[in-house]
Amino acid sequence: VTLLDHQQQHRPIEPPDPHRVHDLYASRFVDRYDLGAELWERLTCGDALAAFEHRLRSLPKRSLRVLDVGCGTGRNLHRLAAAGIDIDNYVGVDTSERMLQRAATNHPYSRARFVSGDAIDTLGSEGKHDLIVITWVLSHHPDPAALIAAATNALAPEGRVLILALTASDTIMGRLHAWRLRRFLHSNPIDPVILRESSPSFLGVSCRGLITIAEIPRR
Ligand SMILES: C[S@@+](CC[C@H](N)C(=O)[O-])C[C@H]1O[C@@H](n2cnc3c(N)ncnc32)[C@H](O)[C@@H]1O
Numbered sequence: 001v002t003l004l005d006h007q008q009q010h011r012p013i014e015p016p017d018p019h020r021v022h023d024l025y026a027s028r029f030v031d032r033y034d035l036g037a038e039l040w041e042r043l044t045c046g047d048a049l050a051a052f053e054h055r056l057r058s059l060p061k062r063s064l065r066v067l068d069v070g071c072g073t074g075r076n077l078h079r080l081a082a083a084g085i086d087i088d089n090y091v092g093v094d095t096s097e098r099m100l101q102r103a104a105t106n107h108p109y110s111r112a113r114f115v116s117g118d119a120i121d122t123l124g125s126e127g128k129h130d131l132i133v134i135t136w137v138l139s140h141h142p143d144p145a146a147l148i149a150a151a152t153n154a155l156a157p158e159g160r161v162l163i164l165a166l167t168a169s170d171t172i173m174g175r176l177h178a179w180r181l182r183r184f185l186h187s188n189p190i191d192p193v194i195l196r197e198s199s200p201s202f203l204g205v206s207c208r209g210l211i212t213i214a215e216i217p218r219r
Helices: 018-024 028-044 046-057 075-082 096-105 120-121 145-155 172-185 191-196
Strands: 068-069 090-094 113-116 127-137 156-167 202-206 210-215
Touching: 028 046, 028 075, 028 096, 046 075, 046 156, 046 202, 046 210, 068 120, 075 090, 075 127, 090 096, 096 113, 120 145, 127 145, 127 172, 145 156, 145 191, 145 210, 191 202, 191 210
Parallel strands: 068 090, 068 127, 090 113, 127 156
Antiparallel strands: 156 210, 202 210
């Protein structure tokens, strides 16, 4: 993982259509999601994940109130537990009932709570959190800057937002990657400037600038 290049410029990209995103995660795609995501992460972004998990392990081990935005099938629960974080205070929010059902099936013995709803609405109504994780969600969102702002506003004192996001890169590979993501996954890699402008305490890129990890503290 390297530090983000502050000089890079990106072309504006049109936002993804929330209806298409919703349809994708209401479809049979969900049945293949866990395996697909696992393989994709291992093959493309092992170093970004290692940095993300390192960040999780370095958090204080007290009982953290965790909100997982766009939690999907609950994959972050494994990472949080592996980092020694008590997941009894975990809330996962997602717009897809089908992904949430899968999350509940994947974690039958956990006291984690899964909530159906839109990310921004839930961030305004679920109280304050010590840790908010947002993994692979920002590029599906029509207004990623608003989502980051809502998350930072929902932090308790000393809280932080940890983000893993697909980001735009103006290289041939970056453009091809973005085309494939838009075409097949209704996901538009976001301009890293959006992350930079939220005053992160840590910002790193991986996989030739296509993935960014950010940690945003409470302002
Ligand atoms: C690529 S999956 C990521 C799931 C999980 N965070 C992970 O790391 O595997 C994106 C998830 O974001 C959810 N999502 C998309 N837009 C959302 C929104 N506006 N509010 C809440 N969830 C949303 C989708 O339903 C889907 O489950």
